[in-house]
Amino acid sequence: MDQKFDLLSTIEYGGCSAKLPAGVLAEVLSKLPVASDPRLLVDVDTHDDAGVYLINDETALIFTTDFFPPICSDAYEFGEIAAANALSDVYAMGGTPLLALNLMMFSQEKIPLDVFGEILKGGHDKVSEAGALIVGGHTIDDHPPKYGLAVVGTVHPDHLITNAGARPNDILVLSKSIGSGALVSGMKNGLCQLEDYRRALVQMKHLNRQGAAMAVKYGVSSMTDITGFGLAGHAMKMAEASGVSFRIHIAEIPLLPGAYKVYEKGSIPGATFRNLEFTGQQVHCTRGVDYNLKMLIHDAQTSGGLLMSVNPDHAASLIEELRRLDPDVSVAEIGQVIPESPRRLYFE
Amino acid sequence: MKSLDTKGLRCPQPLIMLKEALLEMKDGEEIRVEIDNDTSLKNLSSYLRDQGVEPDISTAGKIHTLVALKPQKDITQSDPAIYCTTDLPIDYVVCIKGELMGDGDPDLGKLLMETFVDNLKLQEQLPTHVVLYNGGVKLAMKQSAVCNSLTELEELGTRIMLCGTCIDHYGLQMDIGVGMISNMVVITETLASAGHVVYP
Numbered sequence: 001m002d003q004k005f006d007l008l009s010t011i012e013y014g015g016c017s018a019k020l021p022a023g024v025l026a027e028v029l030s031k032l033p034v035a036s037d038p039r040l041l042v043d044v045d046t047h048d049d050a051g052v053y054l055i056n057d058e059t060a061l062i063f064t065t066d067f068f069p070p071i072c073s074d075a076y077e078f079g080e081i082a083a084a085n086a087l088s089d090v091y092a093m094g095g096t097p098l099l100a101l102n103l104m105m106f107s108q109e110k111i112p113l114d115v116f117g118e119i120l121k122g123g124h125d126k127v128s129e130a131g132a133l134i135v136g137g138h139t140i141d142d143h144p145p146k147y148g149l150a151v152v153g154t155v156h157p158d159h160l161i162t163n164a165g166a167r168p169n170d171i172l173v174l175s176k177s178i179g180s181g182a183l184v185s186g187m188k189n190g191l192c193q194l195e196d197y198r199r200a201l202v203q204m205k206h207l208n209r210q211g212a213a214m215a216v217k218y219g220v221s222s223m224t225d226i227t228g229f230g231l232a233g234h235a236m237k238m239a240e241a242s243g244v245s246f247r248i249h250i251a252e253i254p255l256l257p258g259a260y261k262v263y264e265k266g267s268i269p270g271a272t273f274r275n276l277e278f279t280g281q282q283v284h285c286t287r288g289v290d291y292n293l294k295m296l297i298h299d300a301q302t303s304g305g306l307l308m309s310v311n312p313d314h315a316a317s318l319i320e321e322l323r324r325l326d327p328d329v330s331v332a333e334i335g336q337v338i339p340e341s342p343r344r345l346y347f348e
Numbered sequence: 349m350k351s352l353d354t355k356g357l358r359c360p361q362p363l364i365m366l367k368e369a370l371l372e373m374k375d376g377e378e379i380r381v382e383i384d385n386d387t388s389l390k391n392l393s394s395y396l397r398d399q400g401v402e403p404d405i406s407t408a409g410k411i412h413t414l415v416a417l418k419p420q421k422d423i424t425q426s427d428p429a430i431y432c433t434t435d436l437p438i439d440y441v442v443c444i445k446g447e448l449m450g451d452g453d454p455d456l457g458k459l460l461m462e463t464f465v466d467n468l469k470l471q472e473q474l475p476t477h478v479v480l481y482n483g484g485v486k487l488a489m490k491q492s493a494v495c496n497s498l499t500e501l502e503e504l505g506t507r508i509m510l511c512g513t514c515i516d517h518y519g520l521q522m523d524i525g526v527g528m529i530s531n532m533v534v535i536t537e538t539l540a541s542a543g544h545v546v547y548p
Contacts, residue, residue, distance in 0.1 A: 185360060189360065189361070189364065191364075245528060245529070247528060264367075265364055265367065265368075266360060266363040266364040266365070266366060266367030266368070266395075267360045267363070267364050268360050268363055268391070268395075269359070269360060270359040270360070270387055270391060273387075273390065273391045273394055276394065277394075284502060284528075285505065286476075286505050286506075286507050287474065287476070287504065287505025287506065288505065289505075291395075291398055291399065294398075338512075338528055338529050338530065339512055339529040340529075341510075341524065341527065341528040341529045342524055342525060342526055342527065342528075343528070346507070346528045348507060
């Protein structure tokens with residue numbers, strides 16, 4: 001029997017680690033004209049997760065895309081993770097995904113063709129799980145491979161959740177553990193247990209569907225998903241867009257088992273250093289937040305959880321119900337929204 | 349001096365090697381690392397600076413040589429929960445109730461308070477928090493003479509907490525230079541749970 005093709009053998013770094021540094025991206029984008037239209041409810045201005053366009057009083061369209069090189073060895077799992085990650089941007093706006101298009105870069109000369117099929121199958125199954133449809137796609141010959149999707153979803157305009165609505169006194173809730181970047185890097189460098197790595201993969205495959213449903217049900221004031229810029233990077237953007245600051249209790253942040261150990265051994269992905277540079281002076285860590293934790297809050301996540309800011313009266317019910325619906329992932333209260341202060345994030 | 353050759357290795361391998369080497373080294377010992385890419389040089393330097401060590405970097409052609417002392421800080425700690433314990437004898441909170449220190453001549457009181465805040469950062473044991481309320485919040489405004497000292501304290505990990513109601517009362521929302529805006533719930537909790545509170 002043929003040995004199974006290892007997708008990780010094709011690349012040097014993967015997942016959201018492959019993102020351009022946020023600062024570089026911002027500079028390039030700043031030179032482009034910004035689309036403006038009264039129907040455009042969310043544009044690039046607030047660094048939100050997706051564009052949102054008002055169709056009529058009942059419906060707004062959410063439009064987003066994401067793709068990246070392999071972050072795991074198994075083709076089917078890579079397809080699942082890439083799809084869960086792309087769908088997440090729709091969930092992060094409080095929406096429901098409807099249609100998706102495959103975006104694939106793949107070299108038939110370098111990789112067996114059945115790997116291509118397995119990636120697509122993983123993506124297809126995950127999109128079906130989300131209740132959406134893949135209606136086509138596009139493939140380009142390229143190596144190393146990259147896969148992702150463009151996704152269209154809808155949301156009632158009144159229920160749209162942006163990253164610009166957090167209010168002082170809101171409670172901050174995070175719906176998945178941090179550390180997937182650490183464990184992917186740790187596995188490559190032989191610094192983590194297979195079991196811990198598997199747990200990270202399971203979490204990355206997990207749809208943010210229930211989280212989004214609970215966010216809508218409990219009327220969260222603001223939400224974003226945690227991906228390549230890490231918890232600190234995305235929290236900073238949300239605080240900035242909302243004109244507030246966040247106070248986050250570092251001990252309450254759920255960490256994937258084994259992730260801390262990987263960082264302690266020095267296996268810190270380059271993306272973490274880029275994210276640290278990006279947040280810079282906006283992040284304050286109190287004495288006692290040790291180096292590895294400070295770096296982990298900057299760990300690039302692939303298909304990470306939702307960060308929500310919710311009215312204190314509803315936080316406990318939201319967390320309790322989400323825990324019941326989503327017992328496989330950790331949801332936790334991690335801090336509060338405070339009035340706009342000289343820095344965006346205070347970790348203590 | 350310990351030497352490491354990381355040429356040909358990419359991130360994060362050089363950092364893994366550096367951390368391993370530092371664990372084996374004695375206090376006061378120097379390490380010399382050869383690096384052949386800018387990203388690793390940047391990341392290793394960032395790590396060392398975070399541990400309180402300024403690396404000495406020289407570049408010849410494409411090869412960077414980084415020389416640094418072993419950081420003093422304990423880099424062996426492995427338990428994330430360690431962050432909530434403290435190796436210091438008694439934690440203390442500094443509570444600043446107004447702009448002036450002591451009763452009497454206001455000019456003198458202002459000078460004394462400024463000197464007190466400037467001296468805080470020089471203490472061997474830093475306060476966990478500096479809580480500022482009523483007129484005290486004015487010390488954390490951009491135009492305050494001690495704004496820089498408070499910022500330095502914050503950089504060192506002290507929480508600077510400002511009473512939000514007080515800032516609103518004095519209409520200072522636009523002038524805040526340092527600290528996070530807090531409320532009486534958190535301030536009460538902080539003062540009540542402090543090892544001891546210092547009132548200048």
